Amino acid sequence: MLSLISPVLSFSFILGLAVCAIADPTVSSWKLHEKRSHIPAGWIRARKHHPSASIPLRIALTQSNIQDIEAFLYDVSHPDSHNYGHHWSPARIAAKFAPSAESIQTVRSWLTESGVEPRRVKLSPTKAWLEVTSTVEEAENLLNAEYHVYDHESGTKHIACDSYHLPEHVIPHVDFVTPTIHFDAKLRKRRQSIRDPISQPGKSGPKTTGKVQDIFHQLGNCDEQITPICLRALYGLWYEPIA
Numbered sequence: 001m002l003s004l005i006s007p008v009l010s011f012s013f014i015l016g017l018a019v020c021a022i023a024d025p026t027v028s029s030w031k032l033h034e035k036r037s038h039i040p041a042g043w044i045r046a047r048k049h050h051p052s053a054s055i056p057l058r059i060a061l062t063q064s065n066i067q068d069i070e071a072f073l074y075d076v077s078h079p080d081s082h083n084y085g086h087h088w089s090p091a092r093i094a095a096k097f098a099p100s101a102e103s104i105q106t107v108r109s110w111l112t113e114s115g116v117e118p119r120r121v122k123l124s125p126t127k128a129w130l131e132v133t134s135t136v137e138e139a140e141n142l143l144n145a146e147y148h149v150y151d152h153e154s155g156t157k158h159i160a161c162d163s164y165h166l167p168e169h170v171i172p173h174v175d176f177v178t179p180t181i182h183f184d185a186k187l188r189k190r191r192q193s194i195r196d197p198i199s200q201p202g203k204s205g206p207k208t209t210g211k212v213q214d215i216f217h218q219l220g221n222c223d224e225q226i227t228p229i230c231l232r233a234l235y236g237l238w239y240e241p242i243a
Helices: 002-023 066-077 090-097 101-113 136-143 228-235
Strands: 030-035 043-048 054-061 121-123 129-135 147-152 157-161 163-167 174-178
Touching (some): 066 090, 129 136
Antiparallel strands (some): 043 147, 121 129
8 A cells, every 4th residue: 555655656756846936936947158169369267266255246137128229319300301310318328228126036046045145146236247256156056166376378368268158047047257258367567678660760659639538448347438358258259269
């Protein structure tokens, strides 16, 4: 009799777990989100990063209305358009392409349900990023990744992983996470001797009267200014110059 009851109870228990998993949207399988194919030239993997080290995670949320960006551009730039020349303000651009409330809530819920205290989850002013200060161990558990420290021949150090994963229900709401596979570290400049041009002895370079604005070289500034590094990370582009 017991031999007949046990299989029935076991089946009922497994079925109950399956129903709970379907009913609970937070139960989700993990999927590969991004993977790096190779280490960029000049870099070497030095060591495994210390588990207790601090790491600032920044999660780029999926933007809204990206599919309509071409229509928006033509609307203000085509001479036949009624809105020709009526260029958008930065505030309107940020509002139009801001992530949806659903994306913000889905990613925030995933973080807090994974053990991240709500006070450590910060939304950027443009609502494009969720920022979390965590340890390496916590980040590795969140992203199913393994962080290493990389050394560049210039002496620059960088933290990165080969790949990372996200829960399946979170993936549609995230463009990318940093630091992960991207090598966006600002390299140290090598000192170069400055020589006067042979054709103009005794003259230095041209004088300037103003300051040139620094170009951002970090993914951390992608919510303020779009740079080639931001575009490479967002669209998965990779360019390696041919010597």
